[in-house]
Amino acid sequence: MIKYPRPKRESKEKINIVKKGNMGLTLEEDLNLTNNYYIDNDIAFIYKKPTPIHVVRVSNNNTKQMRIVDAFYKEKSTTDYNGIYNGYYIDFDAKETNSKTSIPLKNVASHQARHLENVYQSGGISFLIIHFKVHDKYFIIPQKELRKYYNDNKKSIPYEDFLKLNLEIPFKLNPRLDYLTIIFNNIEKFLK
């Protein structure tokens, strides 16, 4: 199943930014701001991958800018974010849920789950960032922990498990979601 991004979101969100004084950004936008902070300060080089699109037809139409006039979204082969921090390969996906009590594992596509495990087995640092919107809380779950739910054939991860895991990311002004500090203060929870 391909999850389609919503291409009109960007302009909507821009209106929101103006109205609410930079509050109400999406998880993706908060993570992009965080990653930009890391890049601008030479801390880490982690980027969101572009959405894969299959281009069918382009049109030059006598203008300077080539336009794509027919295309469709393809399925992602990996996760959304990857990069390097201090010699470590970093790889993760970010998910939001409206549930109070748990995050269903079906939110993670099977090829994403496989990719997180491949990275973990190769000695990288792979994880999910989960935003529980109702609680307005952000958590990291390392692959080292996540794989247990798959091995036990669990369908979801309860909210309380995140509280026990003790890898909450506090929301700050800048960087917004300083996930690297949380990870490297708890590095033993991530490495094989």
Place this chain on the structure above:
Amino acid sequence: MIKYPRPKRESKEKINIVKKGNMGLTLEEDLNLTNNYYIDNDIAFIYKKPTPIHVVRVSNNNTKQMRIVDAFYKEKSTTDYNGIYNGYYIDFDAKETNSKTSIPLKNVASHQARHLENVYQSGGISFLIIHFKVHDKYFIIPQKELRKYYNDNKKSIPYEDFLKLNLEIPFKLNPRLDYLTIIFNNIEKFLK
């Protein structure tokens, strides 16, 4: 300057494959086959990043598949390929040249050059793969070497320098361009 991919290439190349018995693939296709070999054999998890596209308008048009009807290519922020091998962060770009004598450095966009240097400084393995089409030879140039040309304000890298560097990738059936073996037999040429 944004380099536009050629969206009609895929089908053309498919015809070539049939005609020439799998010869005459592009560098990108040979690298994708190589990376697929690494993935299928659990050796490394290195992927080509999708081309960044800004979607302006989509149409549902009463069909099941959402189509993109207006979009344009955006500038890449990094390189084309990245991933993990045995705990190492791997990051590179691939360039082809028709020149017999050298590869001009203008083939590497300034943000790509900066990204390769950022990865190198962070303890990752960053490099270029260069295909000299006239000689039909493939070479790796590590960032540790590449940065010297930038520091010396060089405009290009002579073909003889690649021969001296001794990091040629032999073209084989499977994997096509086994660049990881060359790198890890010469790892001191790559690490900071």
